[in-house]
Amino acid sequence: DAGVIQSPRHEVTEMGQEVTLRCKPISGHNSLFWYRQTMMRGLELLIYFNNNVPIDDSGMPEDRFSAKMPNASFSTLKIQPSEPRDSAVYFCASSLRRGLNHNSNTDTQYFGPGTRLTVL
Amino acid sequence: QKEVEQNSGPLSVPEGAIASLNCTYSDRGSQSFFWYRQYSGKSPELIMSIYSNGDKEDGRFTAQLNKASQYVSLLIRDSQPSDSATYLCAPPSQGNLIFGKGTKLSVKP
Numbered sequence: 001d002a003g004v005i006q007s008p009r010h011e012v013t014e015m016g017q018e019v020t021l022r023c024k025p026i027s028g029h030n031s032l033f034w035y036r037q038t039m040m041r042g043l044e045l046l047i048y049f050n051n052n053v054p055i056d057d058s059g060m061p062e063d064r065f066s067a068k069m070p071n072a073s074f075s076t077l078k079i080q081p082s083e084p085r086d087s088a089v090y091f092c093a094s095s096l097r098r099g100l101n102h103n104s105n106t107d108t109q110y111f112g113p114g115t116r117l118t119v120l
Numbered sequence: 121q122k123e124v125e126q127n128s129g130p131l132s133v134p135e136g137a138i139a140s141l142n143c144t145y146s147d148r149g150s151q152s153f154f155w156y157r158q159y160s161g162k163s164p165e166l167i168m169s170i171y172s173n174g175d176k177e178d179g180r181f182t183a184q185l186n187k188a189s190q191y192v193s194l195l196i197r198d199s200q201p202s203d204s205a206t207y208l209c210a211p212p213s214q215g216n217l218i219f220g221k222g223t224k225l226s227v228k229p
Binding site: 114 | 162164217219220
């Protein structure tokens with residue numbers, strides 16, 4: 001299996017531009033997570049999907065951020081308009097979860113290589 | 121607000137020594153714990169998971185969980201320079217993983 005695939009690996013853009021990050025989860029996994037990592041805040045969960053349905057987007061920082069998962073093999077994270085403070089590494093992860101009961105064990109999350117975003 | 125606390129380090133140990141990494145968490149409902157390792161410029165990768173109180177050993181790694189104290193640790197025996205990385209503690213909370221900011225470990229040859 002190729003693992004979680006993310007593109008692009010690096011993105012440099014100017015403030016105000018639209019940025020779209022892409023993710024292909026591991027085949028057969030039914031949960032997908034978008035994270036943002038910075039030195040100051042560490043690894044933050046932005047949003048996660050289960051069976052293509054957004055379950056929790058409370059980590060999405062602003063309305064400028066949006067995420068979609070049109071099918072089981074593809075997800076996008078869009079920032080419009082982008083700002084310099086959005087500069088970070090964005091990771092996508094996937095897992096094969098057994099359920100949504102928060103008392104059950106959470107399955108291992110497998111991370112993609114990340115997209116390093118720089119907004120000038 | 122669920123919180124995970126880790127000493128940010130850097131923790132520096134000589135090659136061959138035992139490295140001890142600690143993590144405390146606020147969610148009493150957490151039933152399992154994950155330790156991820158992240159090399160500089162790379163993505164996090166799972167190295168250990170533990171589901172019950174006590175110790176779990178896997179090669180040079182031992183995870184220790186104390187649910188009553190809401191404390192989990194990771195011991196690395198015979199530390200190698202290749203163990204130099206940031207180690208992230210991740211207890212689950214409400215179906216997700218809440219990651220600590222990580223402890224940076226440096227193993228000196």
